[in-house]
Amino acid sequence: KNQVEQSPQSLIILEGKNCTLQCNYTVSPFSNLRWYKQDTGRGPVSLTIMTFSENTKSNGRYTATLDADTKQSSLHITASQLSDSASYICVVSGTTTSGTYKYIFGTGTRLKVLA
Amino acid sequence: DGGITQSPKYLFRKEGQNVTLSCEQNLNHDAMYWYRQDPGQGLRLIYYSQIVNDFQKGDIAEGYSVSREKKESFPLTVTSAQKNPTAFYLCASSFSPMNTEAFFGQGTRLTVV
Numbered sequence: 001k002n003q004v005e006q007s008p009q010s011l012i013i014l015e016g017k018n019c020t021l022q023c024n025y026t027v028s029p030f031s032n033l034r035w036y037k038q039d040t041g042r043g044p045v046s047l048t049i050m051t052f053s054e055n056t057k058s059n060g061r062y063t064a065t066l067d068a069d070t071k072q073s074s075l076h077i078t079a080s081q082l083s084d085s086a087s088y089i090c091v092v093s094g095t096t097t098s099g100t101y102k103y104i105f106g107t108g109t110r111l112k113v114l115a
Numbered sequence: 116d117g118g119i120t121q122s123p124k125y126l127f128r129k130e131g132q133n134v135t136l137s138c139e140q141n142l143n144h145d146a147m148y149w150y151r152q153d154p155g156q157g158l159r160l161i162y163y164s165q166i167v168n169d170f171q172k173g174d175i176a177e178g179y180s181v182s183r184e185k186k187e188s189f190p191l192t193v194t195s196a197q198k199n200p201t202a203f204y205l206c207a208s209s210f211s212p213m214n215t216e217a218f219f220g221q222g223t224r225l226t227v228v
Contacts, residue, residue: 004157031214032214034216036219041203041222041224042221042222043121043205043207043219043220043221043222044205044219045219046216046217046218049216089157089158091217093213093214100212100213101211101212101213101214102160102213103148103158103160103213103217104157105157105158105159106157107155107156107157108157
């Protein structure tokens with residue numbers, strides 16, 4: 001069964017600290033992987049997208065890594081800010097048995113940054 | 116501005132009533148999607164449409180209906196047959212079905228009272 005698992009479920013850090021969120025997936029065949037940021041009560045906003053040939057992708061203080069061999073991705077947030085408080089969702093795009101693509105969503109990591 | 120717009124942001128419905136959620140995009144995307152988000156769960160696909168006048172059931176289509184008469188619009192009707200409709204509903208669109216980046220609306224929170 002195609003799955004995307006994220007850890008930890010929730011995380012609390014102090015402002016200015018770094019943190020790393022994890023995403024493990026069993027989706028196969030795999031097309032690409034995205035990280036989204038979702039503020040409470042809002043729609044998700046894309047942070048990064050990586051294909052299987054990419055190992056790392058940065059977007060400001062956000063850096064995503066991908067190991068397609070071990071099927072693991074991480075999202076590293078540097079020098080966290082209060083505005084980073086949100087849920088971070090890992091989404092994998094893979095193909096179904098009928099050959100169509102499908103987005104498979106993780107349940108997200110809820111990050112809280114404290115002053 | 117280009118984007119995807121959902122309305123209303125909050126919606127209250129009495130049990131037994133149908134209600135329609137609006138989703139409009141001006142990104143010229145072919146594919147549009149409706150997801151449901153519940154606490155502690157990943158987004159679950161309700162319906163998706165790859166082109167105008169075509170749509171497919173997702174993983175949890177029971178109790179919902181959609182139409183795609185225009186490229187820009189993909190309204191979702193939550194019918195009285197949906198047993199647990201209270202949730203946060205997200206509409207999204209992409210250039211091609213589920214492979215390119217999906218852009219999300221701001222969501223509609225539906226509460227059944």
